[in-house]
Amino acid sequence: MDLPFHVASHVDLALRAAANRLGLAERGFQPEVRVADPAHGDFQANGALAFAKREKQNPRAVAQQIVDALDADTQAAFDIALAGPGFINFRLKPAALLAWLGRYDSEEHLHTGASSAHAQQTWVVDYSSPNTAKQMHVGHLRSAVIGEAICRLLAFTGARVIRDNHLGDWGTQFGKLIYGYKRWADPAALATDAIEELERLYKLGNNATPEGSPALDEARAELVKLQNGDPENVALWQKFSEVSLAAFQQIYDRLGITFDHNLGESFYNDKVDRVYRELTETGLAENSNGALVVFHDEHPRFSRNAERPNPFMVRKADGASGYASTDLATALYRTEHFKADGIVVVTDFRQGDHFEQLFLTVKKWFAAKNYRLPELHHVTFGAVTGEDGKALKTRSGDVIKLKALLDEAEDRAFALVTEKSPEFPETERRDIARAVGIGAVQYADLSQNRSSNYVFSWDKMLALDGNTAPYLLYAVARVRSIFRKAGLDPAQPPTAGASAPETPQELALARKLVQFSDAVQLATNQLRPHFLGLYLYELAGAYSAFYAADKVIVDDPAVRARRLLLCHRTLIVLETGLHLLGLRTLERM
RNA sequence: GUCCCCGUAGCUCAGCUGGAUAGAGCAGCGGUUUUCUAAACCGCUGGUCGCGUGUUCGAGUCACGCCGGGGACGCCA
Numbered sequence: 001m002d003l004p005f006h007v008a009s010h011v012d013l014a015l016r017a018a019a020n021r022l023g024l025a026e027r028g029f030q031p032e033v034r035v036a037d038p039a040h041g042d043f044q045a046n047g048a049l050a051f052a053k054r055e056k057q058n059p060r061a062v063a064q065q066i067v068d069a070l071d072a073d074t075q076a077a078f079d080i081a082l083a084g085p086g087f088i089n090f091r092l093k094p095a096a097l098l099a100w101l102g103r104y105d106s107e108e109h110l111h112t113g114a115s116s117a118h119a120q121q122t123w124v125v126d127y128s129s130p131n132t133a134k135q136m137h138v139g140h141l142r143s144a145v146i147g148e149a150i151c152r153l154l155a156f157t158g159a160r161v162i163r164d165n166h167l168g169d170w171g172t173q174f175g176k177l178i179y180g181y182k183r184w185a186d187p188a189a190l191a192t193d194a195i196e197e198l199e200r201l202y203k204l205g206n207n208a209t210p211e212g213s214p215a216l217d218e219a220r221a222e223l224v225k226l227q228n229g230d231p232e233n234v235a236l237w238q239k240f241s242e243v244s245l246a247a248f249q250q251i252y253d254r255l256g257i258t259f260d261h262n263l264g265e266s267f268y269n270d271k272v273d274r275v276y277r278e279l280t281e282t283g284l285a286e287n288s289n290g291a292l293v294v295f296h297d298e299h300p301r302f303s304r305n306a307e308r309p310n311p312f313m314v315r316k317a318d319g320a321s322g323y324a325s326t327d328l329a330t331a332l333y334r335t336e337h338f339k340a341d342g343i344v345v346v347t348d349f350r351q352g353d354h355f356e357q358l359f360l361t362v363k364k365w366f367a368a369k370n371y372r373l374p375e376l377h378h379v380t381f382g383a384v385t386g387e388d389g390k391a392l393k394t395r396s397g398d399v400i401k402l403k404a405l406l407d408e409a410e411d412r413a414f415a416l417v418t419e420k421s422p423e424f425p426e427t428e429r430r431d432i433a434r435a436v437g438i439g440a441v442q443y444a445d446l447s448q449n450r451s452s453n454y455v456f457s458w459d460k461m462l463a464l465d466g467n468t469a470p471y472l473l474y475a476v477a478r479v480r481s482i483f484r485k486a487g488l489d490p491a492q493p494p495t496a497g498a499s500a501p502e503t504p505q506e507l508a509l510a511r512k513l514v515q516f517s518d519a520v521q522l523a524t525n526q527l528r529p530h531f532l533g534l535y536l537y538e539l540a541g542a543y544s545a546f547y548a549a550d551k552v553i554v555d556d557p558a559v560r561a562r563r564l565l566l567c568h569r570t571l572i573v574l575e576t577g578l579h580l581l582g583l584r585t586l587e588r589m
Numbered sequence: 590g591u592c593c594c595c596g597u598a599g600c601u602c603a604g605c606u607g608g609a610u611a612g613a614g615c616a617g618c619g620g621u622u623u624u625c626u627a628a629a630c631c632g633c634u635g636g637u638c639g640c641g642u643g644u645u646c647g648a649g650u651c652a653c654g655c656c657g658g659g660g661a662c663g664c665c666a
Contacts, residue, residue, distance in 0.1 A: 032606085032608090034605075034606085034608090035605085036609095037609075037610095039609090039610090040609070044608085044609090046607095046608055049608075049646075049647085050646095052646095053645090053646060059646085083609075084608085084609050085608090085609085085646070085647085087608075087609070131666080168666065171665080171666075172665080173665095265666090288663080289663075289664085290664090291663070291664055293663075293664090299592095300591065300592075301591065301592050301593090301661095301662080302592095306590095306591065306592095306662090307590055307591060308590075308591070308662060308663095309662090309663080310591090310592090310661085310662050310663075311663065311664095313663055313664050315664090316663085316664040317663090317664060318664080320664085322664065322665080322666085323665080323666050347666095348660095349593075349594060349659095349660070349661090350593095350660055350661060351661085351666080352592090352593055352594080352660085352661070353592075353593075353661050353662070354661090354666085356592095356593085380593095380594080382594075382595080382659085382660095383659080383660090389658090389659095416628080417628095419628095420626095420628055421626090421628090447602090447603095448601095448602065448603085449602085449603080451594065451595075452594080452595060452596095452602085453594090453595075453659075454601095454602090455601065455602095457601080459615095460601070460614090460615080463614080463615080463628090464628035464629085465614065465615080465628080465629080466601090466602095466613080466614035466615070467602085467603085467613075467614065468614090470628065471614095471628075471629095473628095474626080474628050474629080475629095477626070477628090478625085478626055478628095478629080481625065481626055482625050482626095483625095484625095485625055485626095486625075518605095522605055525605090526605070528605090530603085531605070534603060534604095534613090537603095537613085537614095538613090541613090541630095544629060544630065545630070545631085547625080547626095547629080547630080548621090548627095548629070548630040548631080549630085549631095551624065551625065552625060553624095553625055567625095588626080589626085589628080
């Protein structure tokens, strides 16, 4: 039989069919299939327990009944056993493992297998989103890294993904920047490191315009001129944006990120009037102290009756738009223009309230106007701290620039590569250092549950053991090394005549490989890339154990072919998975 | 005051819609290489899952209440 990519869903369907034949389905039987502890099997179904309890029957008897009613193909593919109070354990037989591995033999076929989950869907992912005229710093790292991984996971599972960089390119800071620029801009500095110079000019402008000073009035006048379309200031603002994007792109190139759009806040300037109008005419928004706000009275936090009311500020009392209004306009634009089925916004957890209010408002607004409502997800993440638990800073207390952080990662990785593989030519060591260093920084973010804070530690992320990028990249290099030494092309492994996995390490590795589909599904459904990272770590561990126990290049052709097959499938799954997380893989290291 | 996130081994962290004996890495102790990358592998040691009550056949996971850390709370984003 042909097992599908996602074997757990086959088990689920087979159990449902069996329950249906027994008439249990209409009484509410749910299989409850999940990946099992390897001690028990590959998958387990727990549904008989709850069902039997509800029906006041013996759970083991119910489970046995269902097992007996399973179709012949499923019975043939799995060793099936009852255990404990009524668990049904499924263990893929070696032949079935081999059949699955035979079918999913390339990154492309893995993608085909996974792509039904979000087929025909469009997802807009809003991530990174730095402010223009400033350098990206360490605080921008997580959104970029996590957001990119989520994009790749969604695309791998079949979605059309639109990467949208929602730049902070509009706001009061531009008055002060223009004020500073017009007085102190240094053309030479602008030519060499424009963004550095813009930061300097903003600081000068900010320091020169204290509260209540005439200079502040001048800066505000510059902002008003910009907002009213003054050609000189608009040209300056455009220059700031271009310079900023060019600087950001240098970072994005190193992280493997390419945005489809850079629709910043300024893009929505002319789209907020419609938001005001529709929220007012639908009665969702109201005037409060001169501002246009939305309350959500059903929600204790956002009710007008809350002890400290926290309304959603759609328009400020002075008539200016805030980010609530641009975010509302953004949600509408993504729905209407991109036809988004899902919208994902990746920001840190401190903006949780804002997005909760935003989504509540969008739901009511779209319902009132009869607009189609996409899935809305706010993907949050915790803070990055130093090993002292405090915000990450340089020794002198400054914010760490992202460029400097990535440079240091590469430098440290280069020192490691040079220590471990001094015989490699320097250009190759530099290249390896880029993949290992940047990958270590990315993977440190991705290997951990994004909800918690994470402690930034060079030693941990560059460690050669544990759940780190170097360990995973090393596993890839070891697989490739076997093919290289044997003079074989890993793109065309000689796996014909492979026998089914046999040794404990072969079986454990084969089982792990089949579970790739579960890891992808879990990581994508929950928008939590660390589930995939954890899986890859376990896979690399299973491979290392196999590597130590079972020699691949042996004389027996059937054994050699099956071990090469396992090596090859490990290679494509590891590489596919690492690429999904945004890492670059290596030939050797 | 209201709400959100976090609290699991000495340290850093996994633990998915409640499931079987709570798992890794580091640190500590002990092994493995005439054999495909030892940047590896294997074993041992290490836990009142912050505390309490409840729901359940079953709770690290759910509910409620405390304790501790971080955060948000009207015109910044």
